[in-house]
Amino acid sequence: MAELTAVREPSPFGVTSRKLGIWMFIVADAATFAALLFAYGYERVANPDWTRPFSFWPSITNGIVMTVVLLTSSLTIIAAVLAAQAGRKTSALRWLGATMLLGALFAALHLREWIVMIGDGWRPFRNPLGGTPLVGATFFSITGLHLLHVVTGVVVIGVIALGYRRGRFEPGHLETVGLYWHFVDLVWMFVFPLVYLMNMR
Amino acid sequence: MAQGKGGRAVTHGAATGHAPAQSFLRRHVFSVDHKVIGRQYLDLALVAVVTGMVLSWIMRFHLGWPETPVPGLGKLAPTGAAGGVITPEFYLALMTMHGTIMVFFVLTTAPFAGFGNFFLPIHVGAEDMAFPRINMTSFWVTLAAFLVLVSAFFVGDGPPLSGWTAYAPLSAVGKDAGPGQGVGQTLWAVSIAMFCVAQLLGSLNFIATTLDLRTRGMSLARLPFATWAWFITSVIGLVAFAVLMPACILLILDRVAGTSFFIPAGLVISDRLQPHAGGSPLLWQHLFWFFGHPEVYIAILPGFGIVSQILPVFARKPLLGPRVFIVCLIAIAFLSYTVWGHHMFLSGMNPVSATLFSVPTLVITIPATIICLLWIGTLYGARLRFTTAALFALGFVSVFVSGGISGFFLAQPSTDIYLHGTYFVVAHFHFVMGVAAMFGIFAGTYFWFPKMFGRMMNETLGKWHFWLTFIGVYCVFMPMHYLGLAGNVRRYSAFTDDYLQPLIPLHRFITIAALFTGAVQLIFLFNLIRSRLRGPVAPANPWEATTLEWSTSSPPPHDNFGGHPPVVTHGPNEFGGVGPQDYVMQAEPR
Numbered sequence A: 001m002a003e004l005t006a007v008r009e010p011s012p013f014g015v016t017s018r019k020l021g022i023w024m025f026i027v028a029d030a031a032t033f034a035a036l037l038f039a040y041g042y043e044r045v046a047n048p049d050w051t052r053p054f055s056f057w058p059s060i061t062n063g064i065v066m067t068v069v070l071l072t073s074s075l076t077i078i079a080a081v082l083a084a085q086a087g088r089k090t091s092a093l094r095w096l097g098a099t100m101l102l103g104a105l106f107a108a109l110h111l112r113e114w115i116v117m118i119g120d121g122w123r124p125f126r127n128p129l130g131g132t133p134l135v136g137a138t139f140f141s142i143t144g145l146h147l148l149h150v151v152t153g154v155v156v157i158g159v160i161a162l163g164y165r166r167g168r169f170e171p172g173h174l175e176t177v178g179l180y181w182h183f184v185d186l187v188w189m190f191v192f193p194l195v196y197l198m199n200m201r
Numbered sequence B: 001m002a003q004g005k006g007g008r009a010v011t012h013g014a015a016t017g018h019a020p021a022q023s024f025l026r027r028h029v030f031s032v033d034h035k036v037i038g039r040q041y042l043d044l045a046l047v048a049v050v051t052g053m054v055l056s057w058i059m060r061f062h063l064g065w066p067e068t069p070v071p072g073l074g075k076l077a078p079t080g081a082a083g084g085v086i087t088p089e090f091y092l093a094l095m096t097m098h099g100t101i102m103v104f105f106v107l108t109t110a111p112f113a114g115f116g117n118f119f120l121p122i123h124v125g126a127e128d129m130a131f132p133r134i135n136m137t138s139f140w141v142t143l144a145a146f147l148v149l150v151s152a153f154f155v156g157d158g159p160p161l162s163g164w165t166a167y168a169p170l171s172a173v174g175k176d177a178g179p180g181q182g183v184g185q186t187l188w189a190v191s192i193a194m195f196c197v198a199q200l201l202g203s204l205n206f207i208a209t210t211l212d213l214r215t216r217g218m219s220l221a222r223l224p225f226a227t228w229a230w231f232i233t234s235v236i237g238l239v240a241f242a243v244l245m246p247a248c249i250l251l252i253l254d255r256v257a258g259t260s261f262f263i264p265a266g267l268v269i270s271d272r273l274q275p276h277a278g279g280s281p282l283l284w285q286h287l288f289w290f291f292g293h294p295e296v297y298i299a300i301l302p303g304f305g306i307v308s309q310i311l312p313v314f315a316r317k318p319l320l321g322p323r324v325f326i327v328c329l330i331a332i333a334f335l336s337y338t339v340w341g342h343h344m345f346l347s348g349m350n351p352v353s354a355t356l357f358s359v360p361t362l363v364i365t366i367p368a369t370i371i372c373l374l375w376i377g378t379l380y381g382a383r384l385r386f387t388t389a390a391l392f393a394l395g396f397v398s399v400f401v402s403g404g405i406s407g408f409f410l411a412q413p414s415t416d417i418y419l420h421g422t423y424f425v426v427a428h429f430h431f432v433m434g435v436a437a438m439f440g441i442f443a444g445t446y447f448w449f450p451k452m453f454g455r456m457m458n459e460t461l462g463k464w465h466f467w468l469t470f471i472g473v474y475c476v477f478m479p480m481h482y483l484g485l486a487g488n489v490r491r492y493s494a495f496t497d498d499y500l501q502p503l504i505p506l507h508r509f510i511t512i513a514a515l516f517t518g519a520v521q522l523i524f525l526f527n528l529i530r531s532r533l534r535g536p537v538a539p540a541n542p543w544e545a546t547t548l549e550w551s552t553s554s555p556p557p558h559d560n561f562g563g564h565p566p567v568v569t570h571g572p573n574e575f576g577g578v579g580p581q582d583y584v585m586q587a588e589p590r
Helices: A017-046 A056-085 A088-120 A135-166 A171-197 B024-029 B034-064 B090-105 B109-124 B132-153 B183-212 B225-254 B283-317 B321-337 B351-379 B388-410 B413-419 B423-455 B460-483 B501-534
Strands: none
Touching: A017 A135, A017 A171, A017 B109, A017 B183, A017 B283, A056 A088, A056 A135, A056 A171, A088 A135, A088 A171, A088 B283, A135 A171, A135 B225, B024 B413, B034 B109, B034 B132, B034 B423, B034 B501, B090 B109, B090 B132, B090 B183, B109 B132, B109 B183, B109 B225, B109 B283, B109 B423, B132 B183, B183 B225, B225 B283, B225 B321, B283 B321, B283 B351, B283 B388, B283 B423, B321 B351, B351 B388, B351 B413, B388 B413, B388 B423, B423 B460, B423 B501, B460 B501
16 A cells, blocks of 8 residues: 555645545534434424433432443543554553443443333323323433434444454544544533433433 | 554455346346446436326326327226226326336436446446445346336236325325225335336445546546546435435325324215324425425436536537536535425425525525526637537526526415416426436437447438427426416316416317427437447547546447556546647546
8 A cells, every 4th residue: 555655645634544434434424312302392382291211319419420421431432542543552452341341331231211201201292291192202212312322332342443453444443433422422411411310200 | 565553454345347248138137347338327217208208198198188088098097097088096096107107217227327327337447336236236126116116007906196206194004095095006016116126226326436546547536527527416315315215115104004194083985984093294205305406406406517518518618617627516416305395385384484485495596596607608708519419408407597596486485485386397307307307318329329320310310300309398397387486386287167278278289299209209219220230430539528428439348448458648628739730638648
């Protein structure tokens, strides 16, 4: 590739195609989440009988723990990227493992929350408190899409870690998946206040 | 070599170089070569456009002669058209499929994905797209989406009825809403969601290729105009399709998971109270048109680029105001996201919002008008070479202006409220995005066919094709303006028993013109097939054009430039010099 790259114009952003690609993906994905959050806000305003399902204990507390877990996982993946760029392979792999553990913990806490809510009678089409059924519909669709992103992220980080250990992937791949992971984290920083905190009793 | 942060060398391109594939399947079917993928997109668009056109013929025939059976249709669609006479529901099904197929699988795939895939990497001097495998995925997902959509003809009660816009709650409540609203509508939503994913991947690829894979000397200012247009179109598509996809998923949830995103309470359809509450049909319209209006620019901007590339070649003059053209494209892209509400003036939206959406709608005409003036200014004083490609480019300007003028009336709520539900709108969007984009596709085909297949197309047949089509489309769509002004509502299957009966002769004229224009396309198909097999062998640069695709052989080799990436020294717009050669090619040594 070296002789090919020498004949190219410099990229206006000074980044590889792979990194540019993940940024474009993030732009598109942000539009997707924005559309869902817009739909949520629209339905919330349109329904005067909106009900607030969450109390401080246990739901919001659980959400705060989840937030801390996810934010910490953003720190650990930064550590992994820095270690990889400095050539410390074992350390990078350990940090990647920590990130995957934290991501899995987030998903487990989130699923526990879902199971409790389903046990209480919440469905995408039913509101056990008697208000509009859109509370469940918006909650499950928005957090469901985010959870899907988290689970996908954990799997992809695992694949990247395996390839990195075998020498098939370079630190650039870690950075790319890191960008995705930070984005998933950033989305949660919108989902948590809008879907949880605004719906606290 | 570019330098990244901290002085680390940055290498471009994740594995764009690939060896030519050996097996037949890898070379011609599951190919990662952008040229094969571009041709596959164009083939898909050809199949789709024939399907969509046949559907429109059946509709037109029914509008002209509502009680006459369509020959043979009774056997093809025994429920929708028993004995060959179309039911109102079947008319809506035809309309839905015609619109969906044309907008998504013709006007998006051909000028953007088809020509873009083939020529964007060559224009920037790259050997392939930035992500060849993602590129291949995006084509196959598009094809699968098309098959899912067309399968709606063969399952359940047939295709959906709710139009290419799939307005809720009709599209959301399921089979109570009519034949085709069961399985057919679900297939529609699944197909469009898949299409969104494919086009997102395609847009991402186009952007990365344009920014990161340009050959030495190909600064952004030296990019050919068509590539600028594809690039801007990708930027629009990246956000627009990313919004339509979750909208389709919410629609699917309403249909299969019992949610009520788009369905209000107390809705009684087919004597049955729908078990939904709290949703808003208007929310679907907002999400859909937030995609839908940018989509019309996704359909037409590649045409802008193709015409801006073709006109200077045959006018032998540089395009007037190349930078102004690019600034206008960017302005259109930005404004396209602020105007979606003008599709909703009749929806019961707050009149204040209607005014707010009306203003940017009128503003967006300014860059579009400037671009038209640039084309006309380019032609001023030129000695035109009247090739078929040039004729279609001129035809594009004509039909785009004809369709654009009616846009001024529709942009204003006061006039739109009368015109919106009538054939005036049908005439407007068919001219400005349908026919104009088709003329862009035809211009691109006649212009680039020698490069894509190494053979010239027949010019005599081409000119017949142009003139008959040009006259035909005006005969079809011009009278529709008068139908609309006379109050002829659209989406109705027949006008036999009301005040619109006096307009039926005009409908018959339009039908005959439509059948004629459709038949004329057989000349194009014949020319396409014959030239592919027997056309005279094309030289590398038959039109004396400047851009990089004309520096390589016809058709280009596997890596586009035979292992010698070009070095660009000139802009794409250097025509009209003096001397034996009146143009300078982009890769010509200084």
